Amino acid sequence: MTLDARENAFRPDLADARLRGHVEAERFVEGDLRRIVVPSTPMRRAPRSDALIDSEALMGELVRVFEQTAEGWAWVQLETDAYVGYVSSDALGPVDPVPTHRVTALRTFVYSAADLKFPPVAALSMGSLLALGQEAETRGTQYRWLADFSGAVVARHVTAVDEAFDSDFVRVAERFLETPYLWGGRSSLGLDCSGLVQLSLAATGVPVPRDTALQESAIGSQVESGLDGELRRGDLLFWNGHVGILRDPATLLHASGFQMAVVSEPLSDVLARYNRAGIAVTSVRRPLP
Structure with missing residues (x-):
């Protein structure tokens, strides 16, 4: 088996x-757990600032660190989806405190005080993990302080870390409409096409791999009749290197490198565009029964 x-x-x-x-190497190491302590950090293919970005790690996520270099790079594996890459050592911090909450808003601010009139110190994306403590209220708005009191977030923008915060992953994906495409x-x-699928399903408590090829072999069940079958909202269409989500049987929602944004467009238009390029749908998968 090739890993x-x-x-x-x-x-x-x-x-x-x-x-x-399972593999040959000069040296094997256990690795040390660290936590991402910046809003987000690129995961690069090589330990260089000009190296390709393959993925991204978000605030609060755990990584296993196998190597840190004198130049300030760490070779890590993200615990969320097992993805491997290089991140800046500056993005790493201690494992504790353990996160208690997850960001559910598309994006939220960490304020320097429990008051929206105070300047924000960070902006966090959906899925970021936070260790929260004391509650506070200012002019009717509920806040939660970070455990170390370094800032506060709006309470309605977070939920308990082990709770799904939506039952419809397509509805979550729709919230990302017009978000810029980023490989x-x-x-x-x-975000990219597989990132949209991963984040949206995670909101419903369904963890999936990072890349399209990995997702295609792991998510749900294959619709045997493919495009000729009875397509449903939430079905995933896969091409070689791309994935999209059906809002309904005739409409595809996807992070499009063609439009450079998350868009919703007629499925017939997408199929025609790919067909002109000689690229066919490789499978249709149904994440949920």
């Missing part, structure tokens, strides 16, 4: 100790 390097940390010189016996993005500032 996928996107979800398994191994190089000729260094590998995750859990892969011992490797996983936030409301910019």
